[in-house]
Amino acid sequence: MTTMTIKGPIEGYLQMEPSVSVEGDVATIDCQSIYYKYVNEAVRRCFADGVKTVKLINVNGQRYIGTGIKGKDLRIEVHGTPGQDMAMLMDGPTVEVYGNAQDGVGNTMNAGTVIVHGSAGDVLGYGMRGGRVFIKGDVGYRVGIHMKAYEDLRPIMVCGGKARDFFGEYMAGGLLVLLGMESRLEGPLVGGYVGTGMHGGEIVLRGEVEPWQVGKECGIFTATEEEMAALRPLLDEYCSAVGFDVDEVMSVPFTRLVPISHRPYGKLYTYL
């Protein structure tokens, strides 16, 4: 051993209530080293007490931020790096992240808005069934896997950077947009297996894809002027949220991927 200085044990997350300060209807919670359970309980308590905006500062790795929270006029600001499954099953609030997000953002989300002013990880919007997720930067693998729609619920995800393989895999509904505006990833706009097993919804890509990148279950089309016009309000809103120029975004042709069958595997594993 090189040194023999005895220090105290290094703590992991602290199992304690975070400090909360409230001004009007805005609460600030210092999450420094606080275990996620106590952070999320404090957030819920704030909303129950009539707070409309919760600012989480010094966030690092705390999971499930915004998970399961209901209410349309509620807002959570995340300063730092939130942990896994942020906004999972969320039903209405807005979560805005000033930093990068990890994996599983918007897992089975029902309603509300997530804005990430950075990059995000893998499996975003898994089984998402409503609401919107706006990511400014790059995203990972399996983004938008099995997004779905139900009656008037239509989930929307817009990613400003590039994406890896399995984008929109098994997609069953909703809208998945990839822009490639700002990226630190080498290689094409999106990886392979895009829309593999897709049987509902649509994928819109700024630019082109090679046929090998796209699953057999998708048709590849160039977006028409009418389709671009229909997309414009969403892109307007996205660009003003993350700070892109909408005209620059719309300055190149877009590609649309839509399923060619609603039951691509209808004849697999069944007797005819």
Add this chain to the structure above:
Amino acid sequence: MCGLMGICDQSGALMSGENAIKAMAVQRDRGNGLGGGYAGYGIYPEFPDHFCFHMMYHDVKAKEEAEAVFDRYFTVDLAEPMPTRAVKGITDAPLLWRYFLQPDPHKLADSEMTAEDFVVHMVMLVNSSIDGAFVASSGKNMGAFKGVGFPEEIGHYYLLEEYEGHTWVGHNRFPTNTPGWWGGAHPFTLLDWSIVHNGEISSYGINSRYLEQFGYKCTLGTDTEVAAYLFDLMLRRHKLPLELACKALASPLWSEIDRMPEAEQAVMRSLRAVYGPGMLNGPFAIVLGFNGGMVALNDRIKLRPLVAARQGSIMMVASEESAMREVLTAPDEVWAPKAGEPVIARIEGMDWPIHGDLHLSASEVSCAVTGVDACDVETVEVS
């Protein structure tokens, strides 16, 4: 689900094991308290040329039997109990000892092996034939510290903050298919190699049968063990370039190979043909530590998370970005590596134990494996 980390200061500067503990503590919920562990490199500067055996014994009888083997085949220059402290949550620890030793010159000469092969042979012998004795690590100027508990508890238990190393790997275990026991915690090591792994190696059966042909015995009951031995086989014994070894473990899909330039296709087809039984199937993110650096690698379709960051000369990888941000105050860059593409940290000025760089033709790969020297074909560069 498991969590992992690796950190390497490529300038060779030493850092406290506290960094490894901090990175694992943030990822606490990736495990369930049934396994945590670390490996540190450069931690024993007093004994840089001795093999250091970190041992786990279930009882005194196992210790006596193992020590008889050490006394017979090695010169033991220091034997001592592992320094530990009492930590809440850590119970049922085995007897933990460490030995700084060198192969007995006569026994080594009689064996007609290299010192490294001799040590590998002895590790396999102890693990497979002495009931209740397990070698946790056996490299030079490095050691593995592992057991049953959460990783921050295990780190405190072994007083890891008092060690200083240039490279650290750490692991948080959530056992799924195999028991959570002290010897089954990560990292898995052999000589200088240490492996931490998140995922499951579905090809364990074929991998372990393949490794048996080369004298490796899988005795620890956890799939990750095969990854440590496969790296030893390919990098040390077959002298395969690191990049190709990574391509053998996480082979590109055939459809990807079909889209490669012709010369690269030939390399990849040869590699898959020669090392087919060494391919790791199933989801994995792994970090390989060694004296000289660190390599992180994902399975080819990214079925487990892995992120990387660089801050000056420090390279870091982890399952979650928050683990890196806990240690690095202002990373220059943070990125998600592409599936199947290794993230490599090399320590400046330190001998790179891995031979050559990636300029091999298909036949050179075969030559490297068969031990034939004459390879006179054009070189190709693999991206």
